Amino acid sequence: MNKFDLNKLIRPNVLEMLPYSSARDEFEGEASVFLDANENSLGSSIEGEYNRYPDPRQTPLRNEFAKLKGIKPEQIFFGNGSDEAIDLLFRAFCEPKKDRALIFPPTYGMYKVQANINETPVDEINLNPDFTLPIDKIEQVINPNVKLMFICSPNNPTGNLIAKDKIIRIIENFRGLVIVDEAYIDFAPSDASMISEIENYPNLVVLQTFSKAWGLAGLRLGMAFAQKELIDTLCKIKYPYNVNQLTQDAVLQAVLNPTLKNEMVATILEQRTQLIAALNIIDAVKYIYPTDANFVLAQIKNATEIYKKLIAKGIVVRNRSNVALCNDCLRITIGTAAENKALINELTVLTK
Numbered sequence: 001m002n003k004f005d006l007n008k009l010i011r012p013n014v015l016e017m018l019p020y021s022s023a024r025d026e027f028e029g030e031a032s033v034f035l036d037a038n039e040n041s042l043g044s045s046i047e048g049e050y051n052r053y054p055d056p057r058q059t060p061l062r063n064e065f066a067k068l069k070g071i072k073p074e075q076i077f078f079g080n081g082s083d084e085a086i087d088l089l090f091r092a093f094c095e096p097k098k099d100r101a102l103i104f105p106p107t108y109g110m111y112k113v114q115a116n117i118n119e120t121p122v123d124e125i126n127l128n129p130d131f132t133l134p135i136d137k138i139e140q141v142i143n144p145n146v147k148l149m150f151i152c153s154p155n156n157p158t159g160n161l162i163a164k165d166k167i168i169r170i171i172e173n174f175r176g177l178v179i180v181d182e183a184y185i186d187f188a189p190s191d192a193s194m195i196s197e198i199e200n201y202p203n204l205v206v207l208q209t210f211s212k213a214w215g216l217a218g219l220r221l222g223m224a225f226a227q228k229e230l231i232d233t234l235c236k237i238k239y240p241y242n243v244n245q246l247t248q249d250a251v252l253q254a255v256l257n258p259t260l261k262n263e264m265v266a267t268i269l270e271q272r273t274q275l276i277a278a279l280n281i282i283d284a285v286k287y288i289y290p291t292d293a294n295f296v297l298a299q300i301k302n303a304t305e306i307y308k309k310l311i312a313k314g315i316v317v318r319n320r321s322n323v324a325l326c327n328d329c330l331r332i333t334i335g336t337a338a339e340n341k342a343l344i345n346e347l348t349v350l351t352k
C-alpha cells in the first residue's frame with residue numbers, strides 16, 4: 001500500500017478546527033481548591049461524589065484496560081457505547097453527500113442509520129449466501145469515494161466470524177478506513193480478534209463494547225482501537241465528558257477483576273451448545289447457522305407466525321425474516337438455562 005496519510009481522509013473542517021478545551025484539560029495536577037469549572041463545591045444532591053466533572057480522558061480506566069488488551073493507552077477511544085464511535089467516525093471522515101460508506105448486509109443496522117443521519121450515501125454488497133465476505137465483488141465494484149467500510153465479526157445477525165485473511169486483504173488494498181466491529185468477539189475463539197493488527201495497519205479501526213460479554217449494557221461503554229493519530233481525531237470531536245463518572249468507576253472495577261465476566265462467557269458458551277442441540281430436535285427448525293456470538297440465527301418454518309406466538313407466551317426473540325438473506329430466520333439470544341428451556345418448550349408446542 002502507498003504511504004497512508006490519515007490527514008487526507010479527515011474532513012478538512014475537522015482537521016482545521018480547535019477542540020473545546022475543558023477546565024479539566026487546562027489544569028492537570030494536584031490542587032486542593034477547584035474553582036475552575038463552575039461545579040457545586042458543596043457536594044452532590046444524592047449519596048456519592050458526583051459534583052465534579054469526570055476525567056475527559058478516562059485515564060485510570062484507559063491504563064488498566066490497555067494492560068488487559070495488550071495495547072497502548074493512546075490506542076483506545078472510549079465512548080457512550082460503541083455506537084458513539086460509529087457516529088464519530090462518520091463525523092470525522094465523511095463529508096456529507098460526497099464521501100460514501102460500504103456495508104455488507106445482513107449486518108448491524110446502526111451503520112446505515114448513522115450514515116443517513118450524516119447524509120453519507122451507503123453502498124451495500126450482500127454477504128455470500130453462507131455469510132462469508134464477497135471479496136472479489138468488493139474489489140471489482142468499490143466506489144472511489146468510499147471512506148468507511150464496516151465489517152462486523154462475528155456478524156450480527158448471522159453470528160459468524162469473518163475470515164481474518166480476507167479482512168487483511170481488504171485493509172491492504174483499500175485507501176479508506178476498515179472498521180471491524182467486534183461487539184461479540186468474547187464469544188469467539190481467543191485468537192479471532194483483529195486488535196493485534198492495529199499496530200500494522202493505520203487504516204484499521206476495531207470496535208468492541210462492554211454491552212455484551214461484560215454484561216454492562218446499561219452503563220453504556222464502548223471503544224474503538226486504532227493507531228494514536230486516528231484515536232486523537234475521535235477524541236478531538238467527542239463531547240468533552242462523554243463517559244460519566246459512575247461508568248468510569250464501575251467499569252474500572254470490572255476490568256480489574258474480569259473473573260466473573262470470564263465465568264459468564266463460559267456459561268453462555270455451554271448454554272449455546274445446549275440450545276443448538278435442543279433446537280435441532282425440533283422439526284420446524286430447518287437450519288441453524290454456525291455461530292461465534294451469544295446468539296443463534298435459526299431458520300424456522302413460518303418464522304413470523306412463530307415469532308408472534310412466542311410473544312403471546314411472553315418470550316421475545318428477534319424476527320429477522322425481512323432482512324437480506326435471512327428469509328424465515330429468528331435471531332435468538334442465549335439466555336439463562338431456565339429461559340432457554342422455556343423457549344424450547346414453547347417452540348416445541350407451537351410448531352407441533
Ligand SMILES: Cc1ncc(COP(=O)(O)O)c(C=O)c1O
Pocket residue numbers: 080081082083084108152156181183208209210211217221222
Ligand atoms: C454489531 C454491534 N455493534 C455495536 C453494537 C452496539 O454496542 P453498544 O452497546 O456498545 O453501543 C451492537 C449492539 O447490539 C452490535 O450488535
